[in-house]
Amino acid sequence: MNVLVVGPAGSGKSLFTREFGRYLMDDFSVVRVNLDSGVGYLPYRPDFDVREYFSLEEIMSEKDLGPNGATLEAVDRLKELDIPNFSEDFVLMDTPGQLEPFVFRGGASAFADMADLTVYLVDSTGPVETFPSQYLYSLASQYSLNTPMVRALNKLDLIDRERAKELEEMMMDPRMFANLEDVSMRSQMNMDIANLLMQMYSPSRFPAISAKTREGFEDVLTYILETLSRKRIWN
Ligand SMILES: Nc1nc2c(ncn2[C@@H]2O[C@H](COP(=O)(O)OP(=O)(O)OP(=O)(O)O)[C@@H](O)[C@H]2O)c(=O)[nH]1
Numbered sequence: 001m002n003v004l005v006v007g008p009a010g011s012g013k014s015l016f017t018r019e020f021g022r023y024l025m026d027d028f029s030v031v032r033v034n035l036d037s038g039v040g041y042l043p044y045r046p047d048f049d050v051r052e053y054f055s056l057e058e059i060m061s062e063k064d065l066g067p068n069g070a071t072l073e074a075v076d077r078l079k080e081l082d083i084p085n086f087s088e089d090f091v092l093m094d095t096p097g098q099l100e101p102f103v104f105r106g107g108a109s110a111f112a113d114m115a116d117l118t119v120y121l122v123d124s125t126g127p128v129e130t131f132p133s134q135y136l137y138s139l140a141s142q143y144s145l146n147t148p149m150v151r152a153l154n155k156l157d158l159i160d161r162e163r164a165k166e167l168e169e170m171m172m173d174p175r176m177f178a179n180l181e182d183v184s185m186r187s188q189m190n191m192d193i194a195n196l197l198m199q200m201y202s203p204s205r206f207p208a209i210s211a212k213t214r215e216g217f218e219d220v221l222t223y224i225l226e227t228l229s230r231k232r233i234w235n
């Protein structure tokens with residue numbers, strides 16, 4: 001099964017790739033693929049590494065580009081990259097820190113085509129009022145990637161239990177967005193977003209996990225396997 005690991009900058013994609021990979025290795029064969037040409041230090045040794053073909057730094061100096069221009073060039077080069085067909089049970093694909101150019105400029109399309117599903121990480125330590133927009137961003141990413149998606153709130157070990165429970169409940173049932181204490185224009189928008197999401201999607205699970213302590217990994221694996229079996233039924 002090919003799994004794309006996606007999420008905003010710093011949400012924990014690389015650490016998740018390492019730890020979830022190790023967790024899976026107890027029962028499955030696992031390959032880890034690094035698609036981030038800009039990363040300096042990776043917390044795991046990838047089985048396939050885009051940096052063997054190009055790196056953001058090389059592109060910057062070759063083409064006299066700043067980091068953003070080079071990121072766009074790197075996304076274009078990703079489209080040309082052929083990655084081997086691995087036969088292992090799980091192929092975890094760690095993606096670039098810059099989600100927006102990767103997901104919304106076509107850099108991800110070949111990998112999304114190969115992917116059975118996407119795991120989308122949200123950093124649970126972010127400000128609570130940003131979670132409705134984080135949810136929408138994950139949906140926009142799913143729309144663009146066109147894969148099933150398992151969403152998770154990462155960095156559970158850094159927040160208290162009460163907050164974790166509230167966030168999980170809120171993300172599982174967007175009607176809770178309406179309870180966010182806010183007297184600005186956003187409060188009306190929260191209601192509208194909640195209503196829209198309820199019309200479009202039945203509430204789905206959004207487990208809190210820690211890529212550091214592995215808490216919640218059983219849930220992620222269960223949701224991945226459930227999602228995959230639903231996908232097989234559709235096909
Ligand atoms: N405590 C804690 N730290 C985490 C967790 N997940 C990631 N981190 C830390 O958060 C920082 C960013 O994690 P990365 O795995 O590099 O995140 P990323 O999404 O790959 O980052 P980019 O590729 O740069 O976008 C690192 O310092 C990680 O050690 C977690 O669950 N708990």
Ligand SMILES: [Mg+2]
Binds near residue numbers: 094
């Ligand atoms: Mg990373």
